[in-house]
Amino acid sequence: MRKGFSIKICHNCGTPLAIYAEECYSCHKKVGEVDKYGKAKKPADWKSYALCGISWVAFLVYIWWAFF
Numbered sequence: 001m002r003k004g005f006s007i008k009i010c011h012n013c014g015t016p017l018a019i020y021a022e023e024c025y026s027c028h029k030k031v032g033e034v035d036k037y038g039k040a041k042k043p044a045d046w047k048s049y050a051l052c053g054i055s056w057v058a059f060l061v062y063i064w065w066a067f068f
């Protein structure tokens, strides 16, 4: 799935990276596959999604607990 690109652009800082790079050497963010614009996709980060979900649930429970 290279689609003719030989570099991809870091989604975070815009540094051009090798197509096979898994981490940006400039900002050290994980980078995923190249998309159709030649930009690296953000890799799925389930840990932070889960953390985000948990903090939302905790927030809602707190609201519920504080006001009802």
Ligand SMILES: [Zn+2]
Residues within 6 Å of the ligand: 010, 011, 012, 013, 014, 015, 024, 025, 026, 027, 028, 029
């Ligand atoms: Zn970067």
